[in-house]
Structure formats: C-alpha cells, structure tokens
Amino acid sequence: MEIKLRNLKRNYGSLHAVDGVSLTIPSNTVYGIIGRSGAGKSTLVRLVSMLEKPDSGEVYYDDKRVDNLSKAELIDERRRIGMIFQNFNLFSSRNAAENIAYPMEICHMEKGDIKSRVEELLALVGLEGRGDAPISTLSGGQKQRVAIARALAIKPAILFCDEATSALDPQTTRSILALIKEIQQKMNLTVVMITHQMEVVRDACDRVAVLDSGHIVEEGLVSDIFSSPKSDVTKDFISSVTNVQESIVRWSNEGGHYTLRFRGSSTDEPIISTVSAATGAVFNIRAAGVQTVNGEELGVMIADIGPDEAIAEKAVARLREMGVSVEEEKKEAN
Ligand SMILES: Nc1ncnc2c1ncn2[C@@H]1O[C@H](COP(=O)(O)OP(=O)(O)OP(=O)(O)O)[C@@H](O)[C@H]1O
Numbered sequence: 001m002e003i004k005l006r007n008l009k010r011n012y013g014s015l016h017a018v019d020g021v022s023l024t025i026p027s028n029t030v031y032g033i034i035g036r037s038g039a040g041k042s043t044l045v046r047l048v049s050m051l052e053k054p055d056s057g058e059v060y061y062d063d064k065r066v067d068n069l070s071k072a073e074l075i076d077e078r079r080r081i082g083m084i085f086q087n088f089n090l091f092s093s094r095n096a097a098e099n100i101a102y103p104m105e106i107c108h109m110e111k112g113d114i115k116s117r118v119e120e121l122l123a124l125v126g127l128e129g130r131g132d133a134p135i136s137t138l139s140g141g142q143k144q145r146v147a148i149a150r151a152l153a154i155k156p157a158i159l160f161c162d163e164a165t166s167a168l169d170p171q172t173t174r175s176i177l178a179l180i181k182e183i184q185q186k187m188n189l190t191v192v193m194i195t196h197q198m199e200v201v202r203d204a205c206d207r208v209a210v211l212d213s214g215h216i217v218e219e220g221l222v223s224d225i226f227s228s229p230k231s232d233v234t235k236d237f238i239s240s241v242t243n244v245q246e247s248i249v250r251w252s253n254e255g256g257h258y259t260l261r262f263r264g265s266s267t268d269e270p271i272i273s274t275v276s277a278a279t280g281a282v283f284n285i286r287a288a289g290v291q292t293v294n295g296e297e298l299g300v301m302i303a304d305i306g307p308d309e310a311i312a313e314k315a316v317a318r319l320r321e322m323g324v325s326v327e328e329e330k331k332e333a334n
C-alpha cells in the first residue's frame with residue numbers, strides 16, 4: 001500500500017512538532033524516517049497511523065483519505081496497520097502465544113484458526129515451539145520477535161517500526177532488521193522504519209527521509225543519500241556510521257580540505273592516481289573508508305589537495321567528471 005502525506009502539520013501549543021510534511025512512501029518497500037531526538041518522528045508516525053489527527057494536511061492510503069475518518073471507519077482502517085516499538089509493549093501476564101493471539105481475539109476469529117495462525121507466526125519469526133514461554137523469560141530480541149508476530153497477526157498492509165531496535169545490541173539489531181526485510185518481501189508489506197540510527201537506514205531501508213525540527217530536509221534512495229548527502233543533519237548522521245571521523249583530520253593545516261565520496265565500481269578504480277597523473281595534483285589522504293549500503297559499495301575519503309589552488313580546482317573538476325562527489329570543507333583554525 002502506498003502512503004501519501006500532504007502538508008501535514010501538528011502543533012503542541014506554540015511548538016511546531018510536525019511542520020508541513022509532504023511525502024510519498026511507495027508500497028512494498030522499507031522506508032526509513034530518521035531524525036534526532038525531538039525532530040518529530042513519533043508525532044509524524046502517530047499522524048500517519050491515525051492515532052492522532054493533524055491540525056491540517058492530509059494522509060492517503062493508496063487513494064483513500066484516512067485522516068478524517070469516523071470512529072467506525074477508523075477501527076476498520078486501523079486493521080491494515082501493524083506497529084512495533086522500542087519497549088515491545090507486550091502483555092507480561094500472557095505468554096508468547098497469547099500475546100500473538102490477542103489481536104485475533106479482538107477480531108473474534110475462530111479459536112482453531114487463531115491456534116494455527118499463532119503457530120504459523122511463531123515459525124515466521126523463528127520462535128517455533130516457544131509459544132508457552134512467559135514473556136519475562138525471553139531476551140530482548142525474542143520479545144521483539146513476539147511483537148512482530150503480533151503486529152502481523154491480522155495481515156496488515158503497513159508495518160510501523162518506531163525505534164524497534166534501539167534497545168537491542170548490534171548483533172540482535174542486525175538479526176531483527178534481517179527478519180523485518182525478509183517479512184517485508186514475503187508479505188509485500190510497506191514498512192515504515194522510524195529511527196535515530198543511521199545503521200538501521202543503511203542496513204534495512206530502500207529509501208529514507210531525514211526529518212529535522214518537523215521538516216523533511218532530504219529524501220531519496222538510501223544509496224543516493226549516502227553518496228551525496230546535502231544537509232548538515234544528514235552529513236552528521238552519515239559520519240556517525242562511517243569510520244572516517246572528523247576528529248582525525250582536524251590537525252590538517254595546509255592545502256584544501258575535501259570530502260570525496262565514491263560509489264559502486266568507482267570504489268575499485270585507481271581514480272586518485274589517474275587524477276594525480278593527469279593534473280599534477282598531490283593528494284594528502286587524512287582518512288578513508290568503504291561501507292556497503294543496500295548492496296552497493298560506497299567509499300569516503302578526506303584529503304587535502306595541493307600543491308596550489310589552481311591545480312586543486314582542476315583535480316576537483318576531473319574527479320567530478322569521473323562521478324566522484326567532492327565537497328570542500330571550511331578549514332578549522334587550530
Ligand atoms: N503530546 C505532546 N504534548 C506536547 N508536546 C509534545 C507531545 N508529543 C510530542 N511533543 C513535542 O514535540 C516534539 C517532537 O516530539 P517527538 O516525540 O515526535 O520527537 P521524536 O523525533 O520522536 O524524538 P525521540 O527520538 O526522542 O523519540 C518534541 O519537542 C516533544 O516534546
């Protein structure tokens with residue numbers, strides 16, 4: 001199911017928590033929404049999932065407007081949504097199977113159907129035979145698996161994940177992200193992944209929107225955003241997952257200070273040597289790293305280019321011709 005947002009706004013008193021957000025979230029994708037704490041992510045999700053009404057603007061599921069529904073319609077439409085959260089929100093008085101059964105009981109499904117569906121869901125999330133487990137005996141990763149199974153119980157078209165992996169260690173995070181991706185493809189779900197972790201965007205999402213102070217500052221394919229980020233917020237998020245740290249390069253005092261971003265096959269080519277030989281430029285490499293984003297190799301290099309400004313300019317032009325994104329940083333005085 002495709003989700004369309006048109007100029008959504010939500011204020012709390014004088015605070016513009018969501019301030020004019022327009023987005024199209026395509027069907028059958030994992031779509032990331034990233035932002036710092038307080039950026040408005042959870043508020044946006046509450047609007048999109050019909051838990052709260054916007055002050056103005058519209059929400060569409062496919063072509064159906066859903067932000068102005070009556071109570072009865074809302075209950076119906078909400079069946080098309082599953083949600084999971086950072087703190088799992090499971091019932092501690094129920095075991096794993098009973099948690100998963102809950103939404104089906106609410107819908108008055110037959111007992112026998114519920115039982116077989118619970119078994120199916122336990123298997124889907126890798127918890128076969130663990131239905132009897134009291135919630136308190138499960139690890140964080142297992143709890144999130146139960147929560148995912150419960151969210152999918154009545155076959156929603158959309159799964160919202162609000163910081164679903166923020167309470168998990170890196171290895172468990174990877175296994176939960178892999179599970180979500182696998183389920184997305186199996187069930188043709190639209191997954192909306194709310195996060196403040198760029199690893200989550202890099203490892204799980206197809207597209208991403210960067211939210212800052214209630215605004216979308218950047219939106220696009222994850223590999224495009226990683227290879228040529230535009231806003232400072234996005235650059236900060238990216239540098240948090242690149243092993244190229246600003247602090248390493250602060251002591252540079254001569255020549256320019258450039259960030260080069262390579263993608264795809266250009267990470268294998270001897271681009272620096274080629275440009276150096278062609279222009280006479282000297283590269284002083286301060287830091288460099290490569291990471292895989294959505295199956296594509298993306299490289300980052302921080303370098304000074306010399307020996308003088310004219311040659312550096314030529315080198316930069318040449319690099320850009322070769323498909324490298326080049327950004328000149330302002331020099332820090334130190
Ligand atoms: N019910 C509310 N009443 C008043 N202010 C609110 C309410 N909900 C959110 N806010 C404010 O709106 C802003 C956005 O909050 P929101 O919870 O959407 O941010 P977030 O991006 O989800 O942050 P976090 O990463 O910390 O979860 C914050 O300044 C918050 O204090």
Ligand SMILES: [Mg+2]
Binds near residue numbers: 043
């Ligand atoms: Mg939040």
